[in-house]
Amino acid sequence: MGAGLSMTRDGGVLEPLLATDPVVGELDELQFSLGEGPSCDAMALGSPVLGSDLAGVAAGRRWPAFASAATERGVRGLFVFPVGAGAAKLGVLSVYRRQAGPLRPAQATDGLVFADAVFVLSLDHRHGISADLDEVIDTAFTARRAEVHQAAGLVAAQQSISVTNALARLRAHAYSSGLPLHRIAAAVMAGSLRLDSDHDGQMKEED
Amino acid sequence: MSASDRRVREVFIELSDTLVDDFDIIEFLDRLAARCSELLDVSACGILLADHHGALNLVAASTEQARLVELAQLQNHEGPCLDAYATGHPVQHSDLSAPGQPWPRFSAAAVEAGYLSVQALPMRLRDSVLGAVNLLSEAAGRPLTDDTIALGQALADAATIGIVHQRAQVRQEIVTEQLQSALNSRILIEQAKGFLTHSLGVGVDEAFGALRAYARTNNRRLTDVANDVVEGRLTLPTRSDAPPA
Numbered sequence: 001m002g003a004g005l006s007m008t009r010d011g012g013v014l015e016p017l018l019a020t021d022p023v024v025g026e027l028d029e030l031q032f033s034l035g036e037g038p039s040c041d042a043m044a045l046g047s048p049v050l051g052s053d054l055a056g057v058a059a060g061r062r063w064p065a066f067a068s069a070a071t072e073r074g075v076r077g078l079f080v081f082p083v084g085a086g087a088a089k090l091g092v093l094s095v096y097r098r099q100a101g102p103l104r105p106a107q108a109t110d111g112l113v114f115a116d117a118v119f120v121l122s123l124d125h126r127h128g129i130s131a132d133l134d135e136v137i138d139t140a141f142t143a144r145r146a147e148v149h150q151a152a153g154l155v156a157a158q159q160s161i162s163v164t165n166a167l168a169r170l171r172a173h174a175y176s177s178g179l180p181l182h183r184i185a186a187a188v189m190a191g192s193l194r195l196d197s198d199h200d201g202q203m204k205e206e207d
Numbered sequence: 208m209s210a211s212d213r214r215v216r217e218v219f220i221e222l223s224d225t226l227v228d229d230f231d232i233i234e235f236l237d238r239l240a241a242r243c244s245e246l247l248d249v250s251a252c253g254i255l256l257a258d259h260h261g262a263l264n265l266v267a268a269s270t271e272q273a274r275l276v277e278l279a280q281l282q283n284h285e286g287p288c289l290d291a292y293a294t295g296h297p298v299q300h301s302d303l304s305a306p307g308q309p310w311p312r313f314s315a316a317a318v319e320a321g322y323l324s325v326q327a328l329p330m331r332l333r334d335s336v337l338g339a340v341n342l343l344s345e346a347a348g349r350p351l352t353d354d355t356i357a358l359g360q361a362l363a364d365a366a367t368i369g370i371v372h373q374r375a376q377v378r379q380e381i382v383t384e385q386l387q388s389a390l391n392s393r394i395l396i397e398q399a400k401g402f403l404t405h406s407l408g409v410g411v412d413e414a415f416g417a418l419r420a421y422a423r424t425n426n427r428r429l430t431d432v433a434n435d436v437v438e439g440r441l442t443l444p445t446r447s448d449a450p451p452a
Contacts, residue, residue: 047384047387048383048384050383052380085391086394086395086397086398086437087395087434087438108259108379108383112387113260141260144390146264146265146393147397149394149397149398150397150398151401152401153397153399153402153403153437154402156401157401157403157406
């Protein structure tokens with residue numbers, strides 16, 4: 001029936017940002033005011049929460065107030081995909097359905113890929129980057145590699161910034177230099193590249 | 208019962224114990240990788256899980272060597288794990304330095320890292336394959352016996368059960384949730400490792416050692432400790448007794 005996007009400012013409270021349907025907006029909002037629901041769980045766990053039957057016993061036990069509110073509005077399915085990676089938690093993508101039943105595996109994969117694309121777009125937004133969609137999807141793919149996250153952790157410690165901002169900075173540097181993200185990350189880990197905090201996206205070659 | 212049979216039993220009891228405790232997927236897989244390398248008498252063991260982009264990600268390893276990660280990355284293009292994942296069958300090669308390699312780039316990188324033979328076992332769950340267990344040996348020309356492969360497959364199945372976190376009648380949704388949770392936990396660990404390389408002034412292997420030592424000493428989940436580290440809520444002591452990389 002529709003989808004919603006809720007985002008947080010630096011790991012705080014989730015705020016509904018977009019909803020394709022008024023009921024979606026209302027139910028997203030309701031979860032955050034109740035402090036309960038699949039979106040809250042997906043945000044906390046950092047993994048998708050796939051609620052295939054909100055009228056079922058398991059959902060009623062897990063989210064008593066939200067499950068009954070959703071069922072009253074004729075909503076039976078809620079599938080939530082986190083927008084983030086590790087400690088970088090930006091928000092959640094919620095997909096609502098009137099019928100009960102699981103998503104097909106390909107639909108669940110689509111949800112995960114869309115959430116990854118939103119993740120990269122939001123990181124880029126922090127540095128005013130507007131990459132084309134192919135590049136965003138490509139980055140979403142490489143953004144899961146181990147060295148990218150090691151480098152984000154290193155930059156976070158070095159500059160006393162959040163992991164989210166460190167990832168955004170790495171991505172900005174990759175975008176402005178035209179080099180792939182994993183190469184930038186490898187150079188940061190090897191100590192041959194230092195991202196300067198005073199000049200975002202600028203690079204200081206050391207030794 | 209021979210000494211090694213007894214050890215196998217001990218390992219399976221240890222692994223099933225982990226399942227009932229306050230469960231930490233990365234800690235569990237890490238322990239499993241270490242036990243695989245011990246019981247199967249191989250030099251290194253890595254556990255790779257496929258993400259929703261179809262890429263194999265290293266989620267645990269018996270040794271936190273950067274070269275293992277590199278080999279894992281390479282396997283997104285070619286290699287035994289990719290084949291085991293794609294076909295759902297075990298793959299092995301007993302001499303990576305011989306001419307006419309099925310995966311020339313993987314073999315060259317493995318040999319350079321000191322590994323001469325390789326086995327990959329699929330992590331199967333009913334009709335789907337979640338990833339693969341990679342076994343690397345420094346010795347060539349020693350194909351694993353059928354018994355050893357059967358034991359390896361039992362350990363790979365234990366890893367699958369650990370990830371899915373239950374044995375029977377698993378719904379696909381739960382598999383997706385748990386798989387993503389394991390992948391995300393690993394990302395958090397990598398972020399914490401990077402953070403610690405800077406704050407402790409150590410290499411990534413030692414950073415992971417410090418993280419794990421703190422979690423074990425304080426009886427906390429590895430992922431919780433990693434989260435506190437990157438959020439700046441916890442400063443870890445430098446370990447002078449950390450094992451060399």
